[in-house]
Amino acid sequence: MIKLLAVARGAVAGIAVAISLAPTLASAQSAPFAGLAGVWSGTGSISLASGTRERIKCRATYAVGEDGHALQQTLRCASDSYRFELSSNVHASGGQISGTWAEATRGVNGALQGRAQAGLFQVVVSSPTFTANLTLTTRGNRQTVKISSEGTEFSGVTIALARS
Secondary structure (H helix, E strand, O other): OHHHHHHHHHHHHHHHHHHOOOOOOOOOOOOOOOOOOEEEEEEEEEEEOOOOEEEEEEEEEEEEEHHHOEEEEEEEEEOOOOEEEEEEEEEEEOOEEEEEEEEOOOOEEEEEEEEEEOOEEEEEEEEOOEEEEEEEEEEOOEEEEEEEOOOOOEEEEEEEEEEO
């Protein structure tokens, strides 16, 4: 059970990083993080391969730099059984995004990389214990994050955020 929760927590931390990558509908290639600064919050659910499903609440704070090409993010999420605190640093260039993330409460960290298009990100989040595929869409002040991972106890997450 502890291993199951550790895998799920790592996956949720990866999801949180993905949230920080979501652009506004402004040009994703010229300044993918433009217009993202501020506080976003919302809810979602995490599903485990065992069939267990929990609601999560999240709050993200974004700081955008380098004319919309750099992003520093802090994300706090909680469910009935756990909470995590994530920070990430992400950079965009020529439609490609890359960066690092760290989850402070459990000492988990990893890398992320992917592609940005107007309102859509396709990202691979990785750490030593898992790899996950993420799809993010942004419409105005709303973001949707979907993630899936095969071969682990974690099977998927869906989160909806809105700018406060």
